Amino acid sequence: MISKFVREQKRYSYDNLRDIFECTSEKLVVIIRKLKEYGVLKSVKATNVQSNMSDLINEEIEVSDVQVEDNEHLYVFTFVGVIVVAGYILKCYPKYINNNNAPVNELRKIIKVLEKYSSTEQIIHMYNDSEESSSFNLLSVMIYLLNDYYENGAYTNTQDIIEYNGMGEILWDKTINETFTLLIDNRPYYTEILTRKKVMDDFDYFKRLHECILSIITYELRKSDILDLFEIMPVEISDEELSDFGDNEYIKYRIENELNIQFNTRKQFVLKAIYAYITHNIKLSSTDGFSMFGTNSFNLVWERVCSEVIDNKLYNTLGTLKLPVTLNSIYKYNDTLISIIEKPMWIGKNIEGSTFNKISKDTLIPDLISIYDRDNMFGFIIFDAKYYMIQLESDKELRGQPGIADITKQYLYQLAYKNFIDLHQINEVKNCFLLPTERKDVVDKGYVTMKMFDELGLQNIQLRQLPADKMYEYYINGDMMSISELNL
Incomplete structure (x- = not known):
């Protein structure tokens, strides 16, 4: 199998992709169609403007069929993780990694982040769904079975x-x-x-079957150059062949009977994963298969990382917060910082002219709020995690910046908390966008300002690029980043 690195959001020409896949134009068309079918590859018009972009706007996406020697479009991967398609391994790394074309170590850590991010979901992603079809996600099932084995051991009766x-x-x-x-x-x-x-029972049918499949999976992942990327120890505990357990229909029959009498949730998951593996009977090297492990929405992963690493107080009750003055009658002990944001009130009129009001459920929702106490100087910081690659240089055109909606919302967050901040006599208010970078230290990138908000006494929105690798280390280990590192 051919294993290649590709960068999220980078614009690839048709010829670029042919060099990556090292195949004929006819086969490349089939691969591109499959990648587009499952939403991990988009196409845009081939223009000079597009070739320099680092983000993708929905309005720019071209809906068109793929043609041989297509020079009218550029192709954009919108995925971070690992894709297995038509016998190829694609290692998709995030867009902010710009100075390393084969970031093995960085992607290993990112995969750990993705595993932790999705660990709260008590499901196995057995299928890849697209608008047109659904395919068995062999890679996801393999990773699940190996991780489960190291957490819980072999299936036992x-x-x-x-x-x-x-x-x-x-x-x-x-x-x-x-x-x-x-x-x-x-x-x-x-x-x-x-x-x-x-x-x-060491000779239990399902224990032996489980160990056999784990050994087969280990061999296939090692051969496909994936085992090391996921940093999974090999599981080589069986010399048996799958045929030793009967044909596929007999194995499935035995699993169905075991599921009928097995009420342990973990064992049910393992049996169902093995059943799906036997049913589809495919290998990663299959030219018809499509598997993936990762996400189309890495921006949400970045938001989660920032929220957990920078001690988010948004959902803490006010009574648990350390504040300069005690609570007053306006706010209650069990209120949270998210619940005290004003909600829109809609005023309606009846036919006879009387009015009534309805409170909307929706309101402003910041990413994270931090409150600090530095020598009795209390600070209130409104953070917004932004997955952007901003180009803010004196000799270059401005691009890749958060949009006007992002900026105005950030100012509105300040207004939403103004009453709370004043009543509790908080000394400092800071506002900040948090962006990822491949650099090793925090980068003070400047700030964004709008005069109309300055006149209201609101703070400029500072820009900080955070070392993504260090943030992931904090996130994986459950550690916190000190606010002082940001130099706000």
Whole structure:
């Protein structure tokens, strides 16, 4: 299998893709169509403006069929993670990595971040859904089975063993009916007792099947150059072949019967994953297969990372926050910073002219809020995690910046909290966009301002590029980043 790196949001020409896939034009058309079908590749008009863009706007996407030697379009990957298509491995790394065309170490860490990000979902992504069809996601099932094994071990069933004078539960009925009894002073005494012991059945059909499939998966992932990328230890614990367990229909029949009597949730997941693996009976190298592990929405991952690393107080109750003055009658102990943002009130008129009001459920929702105390100087910081690649240089054109809607919303967040900040006598208010960078240190990129908001006494919105690799380290380890590192 051919393994290649591609960069998210980079504009690739038709010839670029042919060089990457090292194939004929006819085969490339088939691959591009499949990638577009599952929404991980988009096409835009081939223009000088587009070739320099680092973001993709929906209005720019061209809906057109792929033609051989197509020089009218540029192709954009909108995915971060690993894609297996038509026997090729595509390692898609984020758009902010610009100085390394083969960022192996960076992508390893990103995969750990993606695994943690999706760990709260108690589901296995067995299928890739597109607008036209659905395909079995072999890679996702493989990764799930290996990770599950290292967390929970092999699938096991136990047997009940009856033994003499054991340490387990005493079986009084069998002891009374099947052993010799001594009567002394009309009291029975038993020289031996029968006990029940649960032992693991090492020759259980499903345990052996599980171990066989794990060994097969390990071999295939290693051959495909994926095992090392996911930093998964190989599982080589079985010498059996799948055919040793019967044909596919018999294996599925046995699994169905086991599912009918198995009520352990984890074991059910494992059995269903094995069932799907047996049913589809394909390999990663299959030219018809399509698998992926990752996301089309890495911006949401970046938001989650920032929220957990920079101690988000948005959902904390006000009574738990350290503030310069105690709560007053306007705010309650159990209020949160998100709940006190004003909601729109709609005023309606009845036919006879009387009015009524309705409160909207929707309102402004900041990404994260931080409150700090530095030598009794309290600060209130409104952060917004933005997955942008801004070009803000004195000798270059401005591009890749957050839009006007992002800017105005950030100012409105300040207005939304103005009353709270004033009543609690908070000394400083800061406003900041958080953007990722491949650099190793925090970069002070400047700020954005609008005169109309300056006149209202609102703070400029500062720009900080955060070292993504360091942020991921914090996120994976559950650590916090000190606000002082941002130099706001």
